[in-house]
Amino acid sequence: MAQNKVDINLLxxxxxxxxxPKGAYNIRKNGQLVSRGINANIDIVTKDDKPGIDIIIKxxxxxxxxxIPVIITETGLDELVYNDFHIGxxxxxxxxxxxxxxxxxxxxxxxxxxxxxxxGENSKVQYVEKHYGEGExxxxxxxxxxxxxxxxxxxxITLDTTQLRGVDSTERYTKIVVKExxxxxxxxxxxxxxxxxxxxxxxxxLAGEGASSRVISRSVAxxxxxxxxxxxxxGDGAGFGHVQCDSILMGKAKxxxxxxxxxxHPDAQLVHEAAIGRIAGExxxxxxxxxxxxEEAEEEILNGFLR
Amino acid sequence: xxxLKGLTYQVDNEGGGTTNxxxxxxxxxxxxxxxxxxxxxxxxxxSLAKTIMGLYQPTGGQILWNGTDITNMTITERAKLxxxxxxQQPPRFKGMRVRDLLELASGTKLTRDECCSYLNRVGLxxxxxxxxxxxxxxxxxEVKRIEIATILARPSGLLIFDEPEAGIDLWSxxxxxxxxxxxxxxxxxxIIVISHQERxxxxxxxxxxxxxxxxxxxxxxxxxxxxxxAETGNGCDFLRGATCHDQDKEG
Numbered sequence: 001m002a003q004n005k006v007d008i009n010l011l012x013x014x015x016x017x018x019x020x021p022k023g024a025y026n027i028r029k030n031g032q033l034v035s036r037g038i039n040a041n042i043d044i045v046t047k048d049d050k051p052g053i054d055i056i057i058k059x060x061x062x063x064x065x066x067x068i069p070v071i072i073t074e075t076g077l078d079e080l081v082y083n084d085f086h087i088g089x090x091x092x093x094x095x096x097x098x099x100x101x102x103x104x105x106x107x108x109x110x111x112x113x114x115x116x117x118x119x120g121e122n123s124k125v126q127y128v129e130k131h132y133g134e135g136e137x138x139x140x141x142x143x144x145x146x147x148x149x150x151x152x153x154x155x156x157i158t159l160d161t162t163q164l165r166g167v168d169s170t171e172r173y174t175k176i177v178v179k180e181x182x183x184x185x186x187x188x189x190x191x192x193x194x195x196x197x198x199x200x201x202x203x204x205x206l207a208g209e210g211a212s213s214r215v216i217s218r219s220v221a222x223x224x225x226x227x228x229x230x231x232x233x234x235g236d237g238a239g240f241g242h243v244q245c246d247s248i249l250m251g252k253a254k255x256x257x258x259x260x261x262x263x264x265h266p267d268a269q270l271v272h273e274a275a276i277g278r279i280a281g282e283x284x285x286x287x288x289x290x291x292x293x294x295e296e297a298e299e300e301i302l303n304g305f306l307r
Numbered sequence: 308x309x310x311l312k313g314l315t316y317q318v319d320n321e322g323g324g325t326t327n328x329x330x331x332x333x334x335x336x337x338x339x340x341x342x343x344x345x346x347x348x349x350x351x352x353x354s355l356a357k358t359i360m361g362l363y364q365p366t367g368g369q370i371l372w373n374g375t376d377i378t379n380m381t382i383t384e385r386a387k388l389x390x391x392x393x394x395q396q397p398p399r400f401k402g403m404r405v406r407d408l409l410e411l412a413s414g415t416k417l418t419r420d421e422c423c424s425y426l427n428r429v430g431l432x433x434x435x436x437x438x439x440x441x442x443x444x445x446x447x448x449e450v451k452r453i454e455i456a457t458i459l460a461r462p463s464g465l466l467i468f469d470e471p472e473a474g475i476d477l478w479s480x481x482x483x484x485x486x487x488x489x490x491x492x493x494x495x496x497x498i499i500v501i502s503h504q505e506r507x508x509x510x511x512x513x514x515x516x517x518x519x520x521x522x523x524x525x526x527x528x529x530x531x532x533x534x535x536x537a538e539t540g541n542g543c544d545f546l547r548g549a550t551c552h553d554q555d556k557e558g
Binding site: 218246280282283285286287288289290291292293294300301304305306307 | 360362381382383386387391392394397398400401402403404407408411412414441457461
């Protein structure tokens with residue numbers, strides 16, 4: 001797998017990859033397949049009707065991982081990719097996705113990934129997604145991911161999504177349908193700076209008895225950036241849902257956080273918490289009394305917050 | 308040695324004037340002494356401690372630490388000179404773990420055992436806490452004890468604690484006084500504690516009484532305790548019964 005320095009750096013940033021990943025993988029660069037690895041339990045097939053892949057994981061596949069990073073180094077590239085995950089019953093797998101754009105030119109580079117997960121009964125999935133942008137060019141780096149998750153009975157997913165720096169514009173939509181006894185945990189971390197814009201919209205539908213979900217969103221908006229959150233927790237069954245949105249404002253940034261909890265069932269239990277504010281002065285002072293400068297203190301506070 | 312010379316601190320009040328919080332504090336604390344600052348609420352004790360750390364900038368006077376004038380130094384600079392300050396009401400940090408805070412305090416990476424030893428000294432069962440987040444899931448007393456542990460983790464020549472006993476249960480308090488006794492036993496740091504607790508006062512070499520922004524008494528514990536007991540016993544007209552009777556007569 002020939003890679004240059006830019007590719008290596010992008011892959012490290014988005015997937016912690018230093019070479020060929022273990023387990024199954026599919027690496028895509030500038031709209032083309034670079035390399036793919038499959039095994040007895042995990043198959044990856046290129047779609048023939050539209051761009052994208054099907055990832056098929058057999059029943060009972062445990063302790064295995066799938067890496068599907070996408071990197072873009074060509075300015076002006078605009079792609080829309082459909083990735084469908086068909087995960088059988090009784091699985092325990094880690095899926096690492098992510099997109100890194102290095103835009104050295106003056107044209108917009110855009111990646112829109114539409115990920116759909118069908119997760120079988122009693123299966124456990126950890127999905128890790130990182131979005132990252134870099135490059136000396138003036139061209140915008142845009143990512144508009146759409147993620148849909150359908151959890152069968154007693155299945156669970158942890159969606160761990162991170163976008164720290166470098167992405168000029170993002171519009172994210174996440175929809176999760178949680179059936180009886182299933183659980184969805186969403187941890188969303190976002191840092192925007194300069195004039196970046198980020199919108200994250202989410203619908204979590206608690207569809208069955210004992211369905212549960214926690215959405216934890218932590219964001220930092222710096223400089224003149226803007227963020228908008230619309231997490232909606234919908235109790236269609238006797239489930240439990242908790243939405244927690246915490247944001248730190250810096251510079252002249254703007255944040256809107258509009259969580260909604262909607263109960264359509266008399267036994268639904270739904271909670272939301274949302275907070276936006278600057279870093280508390282007391283926190284900075286405390287860390288300064290430990291010998292940190294104000295700048296170092298701020299960095300430590302942000303690192304902890306976005307861990 | 309810590310020397311405070313004519314230290315004053317004024318704040319603007321709502322009426323457009325100024326209020327004197329510290330009214331010319333003169334105080335010398337010799338190396339490796341254990342000093343307890345006590346006195347009535349609102350007398351200026353916390354302001355005095357915060358001024359030493361640099362959390363408040365004095366309006367006048369001078370602060371010398373080991374002969375160096377630190378009056379205009381930043382908090383960070385003072386911290387780097389080995390001055391530490393335990394907050395009365397420490398802040399919480401979302402996402403930051405107890406271990407992170409201890410490591411920032413000590414300035415190095417710590418092993419789990421090292422983290423545990425600091426937490427044990429404040430009566431926390433370390434294994435339960437090292438990886439906990441410093442957020443609202445911790446009680447006030449827990450945060451307070453972790454705060455003290457961060458001060459213990461710091462290499463410092465001057466340890467300042469503002470009411471370390473506040474919000475701590477009786478069992479942890481016993482552990483804390485024992486820790487203070489051990490630290491002082493080594494005679495390696497100067498310790499200044501703001502406290503009203505007899506068991507902490509009992510550990511002190513010297514007591515400083517601060518009232519109305521002034522040092523009203525300063526001396527060896529044995530001498531000062533007599534005055535403190537005498538003054539607190541007679542300090543309240545209500546307890547003496549005089550005021551109520553007088554008011555009844557007037558009414």
